[in-house]
Amino acid sequence: MLGLALKCESVFNTVKLESNSYQGLLVAINPEVAEDYRIVEAMKDMITEASQVLFTATHKRAYFGHVTILVPKTWTNGIYNSSHEESYNLADVLVASPNPMYGDNPYTLQYGQCGDPGSYIHFTPNYLTDDTFVNDYGPRGKTFVHEWAHLRWGVFDEAPTEGTDPFYWDNSQQIQATRCPTGLDGINVFYTSDNPVTYRTCQSSRNGLPEEGCVFVPYESQNVNVSLLSHQYIEQCYNLKCFKLMIFLLKVIEFCDDANQTLPTTSNNNAHNTEAPNEQNRLCGMRSVWSVMRSSVDFNGTNFPNDGISDVTPTFTVARARTFEKFVLVLDVSGSMNGDKIISMKKAASLFVTQFLPNGTKVGIVKFEYTATILQNLVVVDNNRDQLANVISNLVANGGTCIGCGILDGITVLGSDGEPAAGGNLIVLTDGEENQSPMVIDIRDEVLNTEVVVNSIFFGVSTANQDLQDLCDDTQGVWFFNDDMDSGALIQTFKQLSNLNDGDVYNEKFQIYGQSFSVPANEIVNGSVYVDSSIGNNTVFTFSYSSYDSPHVLLYSPSGSTFCSMVPPVDCAAYASVDTQFKTITFQVPGTAEHELKH
Structure with missing residues (x-):
């Protein structure tokens, strides 16, 4: 499923x-x-x-x-x-x-x-x-x-752009250059050389419009000062081509507006051109730039x-920019999380700390039910990943739901390293509505004052906690809905939340493949993953399963090496890490993965 x-x-x-x-x-x-x-x-x-x-x-x-x-x-x-x-x-x-x-x-x-x-x-x-x-x-x-x-x-642009026509027939059957306003006068020329600059008069095409490659160049003297979405570059003519045409133009300093508006500089000469086949007319229903701005x-x-x-x-x-990022997991362990839900949450959260977070990141852990409890103050992620996973593995579900308690303790943890909590990330996972004070709405202003980022995962619910959703929006966080029927989807959500999004693509982790499928008993499923030459450092293959017994997984590299999840009757180059509690199988490929490593 x-x-x-x-x-x-x-x-x-x-x-x-x-x-x-x-x-x-x-x-x-x-x-x-x-x-x-x-x-x-x-x-x-x-x-x-x-x-x-x-x-x-x-x-x-x-x-x-x-x-x-x-x-x-x-x-x-x-x-x-x-x-x-x-x-x-x-x-x-x-x-x-x-x-x-x-x-x-x-x-x-x-x-x-x-x-x-x-x-x-x-x-x-x-x-x-x-x-x-x-x-x-x-x-x-x-x-x-x-x-x-x-x-x-x-x-959008009022001058011709890729995919729009540079010339058109207006309602009076006159040839016009695509521009705003029509009061911007000029000449249509075809440049034949850039150095030295030479040009000729444009010829007509079959439809009577100027030939392809013809361009509109404004005249020296103008009675308009718009539009910054059409010819914003007109200040004075810097371009050599313009000097050859002796064009020294009035400054373009405003936006096109409707002719019936009472703005100081709006006149028929400066009015919006509703006929031009440009992006502004096409995407904004012929509205002027100022009409959109006013709304x-x-x-x-x-x-x-x-x-x-x-x-x-x-x-x-x-x-x-900060030299490290800070995350605090704020995890719901209320009674409604009992059963498969808490197992899926622990599996995904454990992968978050053991695999997804880069070294050097700071992470903490908070649980909440009737009240909240700090399980782990901020620590730098390095060789302590298994210890962090153990904290998560010991979670037990029971009690009520105090989301506000969890958030406040999460903020406390974000500041536990002696640095400001501002800019730190809370990841709040919950499966239901809050029923214990303080409520999220009650702590909203306090949270906003700390300048932390609140992200939320609504797990196995059809309707989000609106106050928590709004808090995510107000703090520039993100929120997710996850179906509780697929632990793989929850894992991918935690993977996305671990991305630092700092623009450093060389140290960023990318998921290049993901799939969920059912394997009938005693059957084999084959597949392949293409790894090109631009990626492959610190490659990890993770398999999660829901059956009672762990499946047997074999990876084959293009050169013929075999990676195994258990001891088979073949020679294995390396073995996977199998976690029977969280039902995951993890292969760490040493060095740079070979292209087209298969499973």
Whole structure:
């Protein structure tokens, strides 16, 4: 029987627009980026410039207040503050190596629909430190605001992008370039050479539109100042091609809006172009960028234009990522957990401490029923994994359910190493509603003040504890539903929760294969796992079973070596670790696993 593991992530964002000022913006530099403080200074300069651009573009409704820049823990040459709740996976802006799809181009990862916030903005070190990129994208501050609009308000490009048409017939049967607004005048040209720059007049294609490869270039004199989602790069013309065309353009400093709005600079020339076949029209139902922005939590009945603000310069904190992560297991041992539930929980939690957590991580253990009990204060995970598993193996189910007690003791454990609890992770597993005080709702404010992250596993229940679910959302945690019929699904949930998500892919553990199946008595099941050359260090094969007797598992490497779970009538290169209590079979493959190791 297959189980269900459902992961639900919060769309909660720590960035808040309060009194016209964005607070809580987090920028994180990927661990693979070599230490270079120029990146930090360039980021500060870009956001400082962007703050003034944003204040102008939103008609004095928003600017950037406080920003935290998180540098990798491997950066040691500068003077950095200590990080607390900040972590790479929670960052709004990432600085990392080029994405093969985008190269050094700035981009925002957007999965949602119109109005839905994006995941993050991506910049590369090259973009930030090489000023030649300004030639293509214009001032970095305007580029940042362009990407911020994607991230924060869920709007889309108004200029032609891949998959959209650069030209179209309008309702008056006139040829138009895809842009916003239509008041942005220009010429259509076909570049024939970059060095030296030469061009010719575009020819018509079969459908009467300009030929493929034709581009729209704005004229020198303009009567518009929009749109940052269409031509944000227009400040003055840096590009050599523009100089050859003698284009020196009015600054583009605002967003397109509906013609009937009363914003100060909105006119028919600046009005939204509803006919252009661009992403904004396609995904937002012909709505203007400002129409979407006005319906956001930032501007819907709040943060009105403020003429009293004169200084929009952001402040910055530069912090270094923690050298370790902290986890506390907060485990439900109430009476309803008796039987298969507590066996499955102990199996998954034991694998969490024995296999999933990287060395150097700190972990603690708390149990709760009528009250809570601290079983293990924070210790560094190293050669003590079996001792930690023994603590879990001794758990017995009985009593009521005091989730609030467990959370409070978990916070105490997070601070038991003498460091702040802030930024530490609680993993709360429960199978039912709380029936003992303090309730989760009663301790909510106290938990939020500690700045810890609460993650939850709702095990074998059809309805979550809403207060606990909300607490996860409010602390940027995640919550899972797990069907209690499949212990394998619960194991995978703990595996996901063990991922540090610090951007360090070289030290991250990845699951490359997983399957659940039934094996009839006296039958054999064969399978294979492909391990390519990019992975294979410290490879672990884990089999969990539910039968009374342990199955016999054989692994065969491509070179012919055999790994066994018990002594068979064949020569074995190594033997598995068999845990009959938790019903797991674990193979630790020494060194680097050979490709296509089979079972």
